[in-house]
Amino acid sequence: MTEGSGAGTGAGAAEAVGARAKVGRPTMNDVAREAGVSQSTVSFVLNDRRDIPVAAETRERILEAARSLGYRLNRRAQELRLNRSTTLGVVSYGVASHPFAGALLAGMQTAARAAGHVCMVIDVDGHDGDEAVADLLDRGVTGIVHASAGTGPVTVNRQLGETRELFVGCWPESGGTGEGTVLPDDREGGRRAAAHLLELGHRDLAFLGGPADDFAAGERAAGLDDALRAASADPSRVVRRNGDYGSRSGYRITNELFDAGRPTALICGNDQMALGALLALHERGLRVPDDVSIVGYDDQEALADAIHPALTTVRLPHREMGLRAAELLVKPASGTPHEELVDCPLVVRESTAKPR
Amino acid sequence: MTEGSGAGTGAGAAEAVGARAKVGRPTMNDVAREAGVSQSTVSFVLNDRRDIPVAAETRERILEAARSLGYRLNRRAQELRLNRSTTLGVVSYGVASHPFAGALLAGMQTAARAAGHVCMVIDVDGHDGDEAVADLLDRGVTGIVHASAGTGPVTVNRQLGETRELFVGCWPESGGTGEGTVLPDDREGGRRAAAHLLELGHRDLAFLGGPADDFAAGERAAGLDDALRAASADPSRVVRRNGDYGSRSGYRITNELFDAGRPTALICGNDQMALGALLALHERGLRVPDDVSIVGYDDQEALADAIHPALTTVRLPHREMGLRAAELLVKPASGTPHEELVDCPLVVRESTAKPR
DNA sequence: TTGAAAGCGGTACCAG
DNA sequence: CTGGTACCGCTTTCAA
Numbered sequence: 125m126t127e128g129s130g131a132g133t134g135a136g137a138a139e140a141v142g143a144r145a146k147v148g149r150p151t152m153n154d155v156a157r158e159a160g161v162s163q164s165t166v167s168f169v170l171n172d173r174r175d176i177p178v179a180a181e182t183r184e185r186i187l188e189a190a191r192s193l194g195y196r197l198n199r200r201a202q203e204l205r206l207n208r209s210t211t212l213g214v215v216s217y218g219v220a221s222h223p224f225a226g227a228l229l230a231g232m233q234t235a236a237r238a239a240g241h242v243c244m245v246i247d248v249d250g251h252d253g254d255e256a257v258a259d260l261l262d263r264g265v266t267g268i269v270h271a272s273a274g275t276g277p278v279t280v281n282r283q284l285g286e287t288r289e290l291f292v293g294c295w296p297e298s299g300g301t302g303e304g305t306v307l308p309d310d311r312e313g314g315r316r317a318a319a320h321l322l323e324l325g326h327r328d329l330a331f332l333g334g335p336a337d338d339f340a341a342g343e344r345a346a347g348l349d350d351a352l353r354a355a356s357a358d359p360s361r362v363v364r365r366n367g368d369y370g371s372r373s374g375y376r377i378t379n380e381l382f383d384a385g386r387p388t389a390l391i392c393g394n395d396q397m398a399l400g401a402l403l404a405l406h407e408r409g410l411r412v413p414d415d416v417s418i419v420g421y422d423d424q425e426a427l428a429d430a431i432h433p434a435l436t437t438v439r440l441p442h443r444e445m446g447l448r449a450a451e452l453l454v455k456p457a458s459g460t461p462h463e464e465l466v467d468c469p470l471v472v473r474e475s476t477a478k479p480r
Numbered sequence: 481m482t483e484g485s486g487a488g489t490g491a492g493a494a495e496a497v498g499a500r501a502k503v504g505r506p507t508m509n510d511v512a513r514e515a516g517v518s519q520s521t522v523s524f525v526l527n528d529r530r531d532i533p534v535a536a537e538t539r540e541r542i543l544e545a546a547r548s549l550g551y552r553l554n555r556r557a558q559e560l561r562l563n564r565s566t567t568l569g570v571v572s573y574g575v576a577s578h579p580f581a582g583a584l585l586a587g588m589q590t591a592a593r594a595a596g597h598v599c600m601v602i603d604v605d606g607h608d609g610d611e612a613v614a615d616l617l618d619r620g621v622t623g624i625v626h627a628s629a630g631t632g633p634v635t636v637n638r639q640l641g642e643t644r645e646l647f648v649g650c651w652p653e654s655g656g657t658g659e660g661t662v663l664p665d666d667r668e669g670g671r672r673a674a675a676h677l678l679e680l681g682h683r684d685l686a687f688l689g690g691p692a693d694d695f696a697a698g699e700r701a702a703g704l705d706d707a708l709r710a711a712s713a714d715p716s717r718v719v720r721r722n723g724d725y726g727s728r729s730g731y732r733i734t735n736e737l738f739d740a741g742r743p744t745a746l747i748c749g750n751d752q753m754a755l756g757a758l759l760a761l762h763e764r765g766l767r768v769p770d771d772v773s774i775v776g777y778d779d780q781e782a783l784a785d786a787i788h789p790a791l792t793t794v795r796l797p798h799r800e801m802g803l804r805a806a807e808l809l810v811k812p813a814s815g816t817p818h819e820e821l822v823d824c825p826l827v828v829r830e831s832t833a834k835p836r
Numbered sequence: 837t838t839g840a841a842a843g844c845g846g847t848a849c850c851a852g
Numbered sequence: 853c854t855g856g857t858a859c860c861g862c863t864t865t866c867a868a
Contacts, residue, residue: 151845162855167847177853199618200560201845205860220586223579223782230576233603244600247589262555371786396786403788406762426579430727430752432759507861518839533837557861561844
């Protein structure tokens with residue numbers, strides 16, 4: 125009731141304001157003014173709060189005003205008020221370098237989105253993830269998933285207070301896995317690859333493993349032993365070599381192997397090494413799978429199913445891993461850390477057959 | 481000065497409050513209370529606003545309080561107040577499916593981060609990107625980059641009002657490229673691949689192109705013609721076939737080609753097709769590059785440089801494209817749409833040599 | 837040199 | 853049924 129407000133009618137004031145040029149996005153206040161109601165009523169209607177009764181006619185007017193103004197919700201304001209978050213932070217250890225990173229991301233993305241969340245991703249290339257974690261935290265993410273396609277340790281020192289953190293395809297070097305880890309079941313995958321060959325009747329196996337100090341490589345080798353034991357096969361019959369997961373090491377090792385002996389089946393550390401092996405075999409005039417069977421690992425899109433013959437391999441379920449990780453983080457914390465092993469199915473294609 | 485406030489000393493009040501259990505993250509108010517100053521002073525100090533003079537001793541006290549409380553800025557609130565954004569929206573058309581998507585993302589990520597931004601990425605798999613754009617807009621992103629590793633049209637109908645949008649590796653089917661496009665210079669890349677072979681002395685070329693209706697495939701073919709013209713070579717001397725960018729099509733076409741004739745060099749639509757060609761050649765007992773030279777396209781990590789012989793190819797600069805796109809969007813709009821072509825360098829490795 | 841207060845765009849309680 | 857109002861955490865005048 126201050127004097128000088130010239131408070132004739134509300135409509136008069138609205139018109140005066142309407143004359144001023146609009147700047148920025150329309151807000152609920154703009155919609156309210158347009159519809160001639162209060163801003164809170166707009167909030168109720170736009171949020172479809174059916175517990176608050178609003179006259180059908182009023183509701184229509186508000187909806188129409190919002191439409192004509194091109195109103196869009198300001199989620200920042202909403203989340204500030206509600207003190208809740210619909211963003212998942214992901215710190216990625218090498219999106220660029222790994223061909224699987226995309227699948228991992230896509231999986232997280234899908235699960236996040238299904239829960240109305242969206243992913244903020246920061247890639248820390250090499251250097252530790254602390255700064256990224258801090259940044260994400262400032263932005264109020266629901267939780268953070270540390271993602272790597274590499275299945276190895278990752279550097280994060282400063283475990284921030286109450287942060288919800290989860291590791292997929294990796295684990296913190298410093299220990300303390302937060303809400304848990306999601307990893308591929310490489311041991312069972314390795315067992316399957318070997319069991320498949322054993323069942324086909326192969327007895328002279330060669331194992332072209334990954335680097336000796338690689339965790340996944342070790343698991344896959346352990347799986348091989350499991351299969352051997354289960355089949356009561358002599359472990360000394362399989363010749364083992366370590367490579368570096370690169371195609372060239374597969375090529376080199378295969379040549380060394382066949383210079384010295386004549387295995388009938390090759391179990392490779394990954395699809396790349398399998399490709400190298402295939403190339404070496406081709407050059408030697410050996411045919412796959414007629415003369416030699418090959419099984420890979422990873423089921424690398426655009427490789428395993430693309431080469432000729434198509435590669436029998438074990439699939440690394442990156443998409444599923446991402447899905448699972450995001451799912452775990454967007455729903456309330458379970459309290460106890462979750463250690464999940466995701467199944468790696470054997471994909472039988474053309475590169476394996478019975479020995480002749 | 482209300483009665484009953486028992487406003488003895490400020491310290492007394494602070495203690496009373498301090499006794500209540502803390503819930504949620506500490507705010508500037510908490511820091512202010514702890515340091516015995518007002519919240520605005522905290523803001524000045526924490527933002528290091530040197531234009532506002534604050535006693536060194538006060539400053540120290542505030543910094544100490546923030547540290548001991550574990551204070552972290554709430555960016556949501558800050559950005560709401562400032563009405564500015566430090567998030568870049570990216571809608572991705574197939575992160576999972578494309579092996580290059582990671583590099584594209586990493587590039588955007590790097591540029592965004594250099595400007596204090598972070599990327600929110602939504603992958604729309606197949607269906608149109610409208611919903612994703614709307615969501616990102618609600619979240620107040622600075623701009624949106626539509627990203628695809630495929631170099632093709634993309635479906636976004638509802639071009640929202642004043643949104644800053646940019647397309648990398650794609651363009652909107654419906655026209656209107658927003659602030660512009662960033663694409664690889666495939667024509668020049670195609671020219672380089674062909675020129676390289678021509679310079680080596682090859683005259684019997686075969687072109688194993690991508691799908692006839694693919695834009696990039698067309699550009700690369702046009703580049704081949706450019707090279708032929710520049711070398712005054714007879715265009716009819718090069719036999720052309722269309723494949724589907726898959727390894728198997730490279731394998732099949734190569735077999736057909738060599739059943740009918742004997743080119744000395746193969747220009748492939750991409751590295752996958754080159755791999756197929758290599759496999760087919762190997763099986764026929766033909767050696768690369770001794771008998772036949774091969775050049776690929778893409779420089780697909782874990783393929784081109786991994787196979788034996790390593791592939792001479794043209795590099796698709798996805799990382800650079802991503803970088804450029806994000807750079808353009810985090811800085812003020814230029815006004816005029818930006819059409820950028822990023823250079824695709826020729827990477828000479830082992831699969832090409834002079835014809836015998 | 838410091839503090840009070842307005843307001844960014846919403847939500848939700850409470851009175852009418 | 854509807855509007856007024858406090859408040860989420862922060863920035864920034866304006867006074868003291």
